[in-house]
Amino acid sequence: MNRFSFNNYRPAPSVIPSVSTLGTQPADIAAYALGGMLLVGLIFLVIMYYQRKNVQMNPGPWKFSPTEFPIVIRSDQLATVTQGSFSIVNYLYISGAREQRTNAQPIWRWGIFDPIRNRKPAILASYIPAQEQLLLEFSNVATGDENSTSSIFVPNIVQQRWFHMAFAFEGRTVDIFVNGHHVKSLQLPNVLKQSSDGIQIVGNSGILGQMALWKVTEGRMNEQQAQSDYKETSDTGGKPILPVDFSFSLDMIPKLNFCPGMPWCEDMKGDCKTYVKYDYA
Numbered sequence: 001m002n003r004f005s006f007n008n009y010r011p012a013p014s015v016i017p018s019v020s021t022l023g024t025q026p027a028d029i030a031a032y033a034l035g036g037m038l039l040v041g042l043i044f045l046v047i048m049y050y051q052r053k054n055v056q057m058n059p060g061p062w063k064f065s066p067t068e069f070p071i072v073i074r075s076d077q078l079a080t081v082t083q084g085s086f087s088i089v090n091y092l093y094i095s096g097a098r099e100q101r102t103n104a105q106p107i108w109r110w111g112i113f114d115p116i117r118n119r120k121p122a123i124l125a126s127y128i129p130a131q132e133q134l135l136l137e138f139s140n141v142a143t144g145d146e147n148s149t150s151s152i153f154v155p156n157i158v159q160q161r162w163f164h165m166a167f168a169f170e171g172r173t174v175d176i177f178v179n180g181h182h183v184k185s186l187q188l189p190n191v192l193k194q195s196s197d198g199i200q201i202v203g204n205s206g207i208l209g210q211m212a213l214w215k216v217t218e219g220r221m222n223e224q225q226a227q228s229d230y231k232e233t234s235d236t237g238g239k240p241i242l243p244v245d246f247s248f249s250l251d252m253i254p255k256l257n258f259c260p261g262m263p264w265c266e267d268m269k270g271d272c273k274t275y276v277k278y279d280y281a
Contacts (some may be wrong), residue, residue, distance in 0.1 A: 001272045007041040007126065007198035012119070025151075028039075030195060030243045030255045033248075034206050038135075043065050046233070049107075052232065055107050055265040057170050057213070057215040057216075058072045058073060058213075058214045058215075059233070062086045063201075063203075063209075064201065064202075064203055064205065064208060064209050065205050065212065066216030068179065070200065070201055070212040071197075071199065071200050072199050072201060072211070073198050073199040073216050074107075074198045074199070075195070075196055075197055075198040075280065077198075077216065078110070078195075078198060078199070078216060081216050081217065082169075082182055082194065082216070083147065083216050084124050084218065085166075085168075085169060085170035085171070085218070085219055085220040086165065086169055086216060086218055086219065086220070087166060087168045087169065087212070087216070087217050087219065087220060088110075088123075088166070088167045088169075088212060088213070088214075088215070088220035089090055089165065089166045089213070089215040089216075089217070090108075090165050090168075090212070090214045090227060091163065091164055091165070091211060091212045091213050091233075091234075091240040091258065092107075092134075092157070092162070092163045092164055092209070092211055093161070093162045093163070093209045093210050093211070094127060094132075094157065094158075094159045094160075094208070094209040095159060095160060095163075095208045095210075095239075096129075096159055096160075096208045096209070097127075097129035097159075097206055097207050097208060097210045098206045098208070099206055100129045100130050100230045101129060101130060102113060102128060102130045102238075103128070104126035104127065104128050104135040105123070105126055105127055105128070105129070105206045105207050106124060106126045106202040106205050107125055107126060107127050107201070107202055107203040107205065107209075108125045108199065108201050108202055108211065109121040109123060109124045109125065109199070109200055109202055109205050110122045110193070110197070110198075110199045110201065111122040111123070111139075111194055111196075112197050113123070120137075120139045120198075121137075121138050121139065121195065122138070122192055122193050122194065122195040123136065123137070123167075123192070124136070124137040124140055125137075127157070127207050128209070129159075129206075131155075132155075132157055132158050132159065133153050133154060133155045133156070133157055133158065133163075134153070134154040135150060135151060135152075135153055135154075136151060136152050136154065136176070137150070137252070138151070138152075138186070138188055138192055139192070139193050140172070140188045140189055140191060140192055140193055141190040141191055141192075142190070143189050144192045148189070148190075148193075150186060150189065152174075152176070152184055154176060154178065154183060154254075156178075157178075159209075161238070162234070162238050162239050162240060163178055163179060163238075164177075164178070164179050164180065164230040164233070164234060164238070164240075165177070165178060166178075166180075166221055166226045166229065166242075168220045168222070168226075169192060169220065170220040171191060171192055172187055172188040172189070172190060173185065173186075173187060173220075174186040174187075174188065174192075175186075175220070175221070175222075177221070177226035177236065178221060179230055180223070180226045180227030180228075180229070180230035180231070181223065181226075182223045182226070186226065188243075196230065199216075205261070210275075212240045213240045213242070218225050222237070233273075
């Protein structure tokens with residue numbers, strides 16, 4: 001008979017030790033320790049990522065012809081975020097203008113404009129249709145005879161296209177990023193003044209278009225962070241990615257406290273009475 005036939009086959013004794021015979025070797029202990037350290041480190045990084053900044057965000061979109069001046073970021077949120085260095089981010093789309101005028105036409109502002117009380121917004125963003133550029137006006141804390149208002153132009157804001165706009169503030173320095181790229185910087189005579197009003201869309205100014213994904217965050221954004229934010233919040237065509245369950249309607253505007261910033265605002269509670277202390281050098 002063939003000694004290699006199947007009937008005569010007997011399996012060799014197992015050389016794999018049973019669970020009860022396994023011992024804990026130094027190499028095993030080191031592997032377990034390394035794995036545990038990596039897991040703890042990963043958890044720490046995730047926690048730090050989500051807690052690294054205080055962010056206030058409102059997706060929108062917001063049109064330039066609202067029935068009122070909707071507040072996209074409330075003043076109590078601004079009070080929390082803008083006490084130190086901070087950044088303002090939004091998406092801007094200019095679809096056209098009722099008149100191709102050469103003068104600047106307001107589109108959004110932080111604070112109110114009240115000529116009777118000689119009050120100006122902390123930031124006023126306007127669009128010049130004939131030149132297709134943005135005009136940004138900043139009101140800083142008065143410093144003696146120094147001009148309390150500074151301005152800067154941002155060119156090439158063409159119509160029929162979305163733009164990712166980021167404005168970073170630290171001390172007297174303002175950095176401006178468009179679609180993730182640094183385009184200009186400005187040195188104010190003094191730090192930006194704080195406003196007791198929220199950021200508002202200015203309607204009925206003659207500019208047609210909309211804005212979306214408003215965000216105010218702690219910390220001075222740099223170019224790398226601006227590029228990252230632009231890529232994470234837009235599609236391949238540069239259009240902002242809005243929440244999938246959002247459909248624009250004036251009835252669906254988030255129920256934010258409306259503060260028109262006029263004399264009757266004194267009778268309202270909440271946002272209008274929120275003031276910000278800014279410790280500056």
